[in-house]
Amino acid sequence: MNKPVAKLTALDGQWKQDAAEHPITLSFKDGGVSARAGCNGMFGPVSLEDGKLVSKQLASTLMMCAPEAMERDRALAAFLAAKPAVQLNGDKLMLQAGDKTLSFERQPSLEGGVTRFVYVAAERKPCTGVAPMHCLQIRESKDQPWQLHYGEIEGFKPEPGIAYRLRLKEFKVANPPADASSIRWVLDMVVEQEVVSK
Numbered sequence: 001m002n003k004p005v006a007k008l009t010a011l012d013g014q015w016k017q018d019a020a021e022h023p024i025t026l027s028f029k030d031g032g033v034s035a036r037a038g039c040n041g042m043f044g045p046v047s048l049e050d051g052k053l054v055s056k057q058l059a060s061t062l063m064m065c066a067p068e069a070m071e072r073d074r075a076l077a078a079f080l081a082a083k084p085a086v087q088l089n090g091d092k093l094m095l096q097a098g099d100k101t102l103s104f105e106r107q108p109s110l111e112g113g114v115t116r117f118v119y120v121a122a123e124r125k126p127c128t129g130v131a132p133m134h135c136l137q138i139r140e141s142k143d144q145p146w147q148l149h150y151g152e153i154e155g156f157k158p159e160p161g162i163a164y165r166l167r168l169k170e171f172k173v174a175n176p177p178a179d180a181s182s183i184r185w186v187l188d189m190v191v192e193q194e195v196v197s198k
Contacts, residue, residue, distance in 0.1 A: 008048045011086070015093055015104035016155065022069075024076055025155075026093075026104060027189075033058075035080065036190060038072035039065035042080070052083040053095065065162070066195060107155070113169030113186065120153075120164040121146055122196035155187035165191040 008031060017023035027034045033055065034043040044058040058080065060073070082097035091106035121137035127148045129135075136158070137146040158164060167189040173182050 008046065010088060011093065013109065014107035016107050018092075018103045018105050022072060022157075024072075024102065024104075033080075034189070035076060037076035038069035039063060039193070040070075040073050041190070042073075042077060048086065049083075051085055051087075053080070053086050054083050055080050061192075063193060064195070065193065066159070069159075108186075113171045113188075115188070116140070116168045116170050116185070117191065118166055118168060120156075120158060120166060122161050122163040124160075151181055151185075153185045153187055156190075161196055162193050163196045164193045167191050 008028070011028040013028065015026040015028075017025070022038050024035065024037045028046075031045055031047070032043065033046045033053075034041055035058070036042070040061040040063055042058040042060045044056055046053055046055045048054070058077065060077070064070075065073075079095075079097055079100060079102070084095035084097035084102075087094045087096070093104040093106070095102045095104070118138045118140055119142065123137070124134035125137055125146075125148060127133055127135035127150065129150050135148040135150055136153070138149045139146055153166070153168065156166065166187060168185045169188050171184045171186065173184050
């Protein structure tokens with residue numbers, strides 16, 4: 001049973017849109033929200049008034065991205081400005097404004113992980129793990145050469161032709177399988193992204 005939310009702190013944490021090709025992510029903390037739909041990050045204070053999420057003018061980063069990603073940003077900004085009604089059912093969150101409903105799932109806590117910043121190249125490179133595959137190219141600073149990353153970053157879906165800088169949480173994996181990494185990377189935030197021309 002979905003229930004109206006009485007306290008904003010009930011939303012604290014990370015949320016990811018269910019079953020979407022380009023999922024929206026929301027993060028609530030200390031009376032504020034940060035949101036991302038595809039290009040720029042939006043952030044600012046929010047309050048809960050009569051079961052509706054009220055955002056005071058959200059600020060936004062100002063990156064240029066592919067037109068469809070920027071359109072997703074515009075749609076999310078308009079949705080949040082419409083004071084969506086908030087309903088919570090355990091780890092499921094629903095926001096509804098007009099005839100549009102967005103559903104989200106609470107993400108595991110990133111508390112306790114080590115924060116890392118990495119750059120991700122705009123294109124994958126062929127590599128060989130257990131079988132031939134295409135690996136992400138990563139580096140921690142711009143003056144380092146690219147290195148192959150034999151795995152994925154949880155919560156991160158890169159689009160070809162776009163380079164990223166990410167803030168990650170790194171966790172140790174106890175007793176990993178023989179062909180798996182002993183560390184796990186989870187996306188915390190896309191810090192910046194840019195379209196890279198070929």
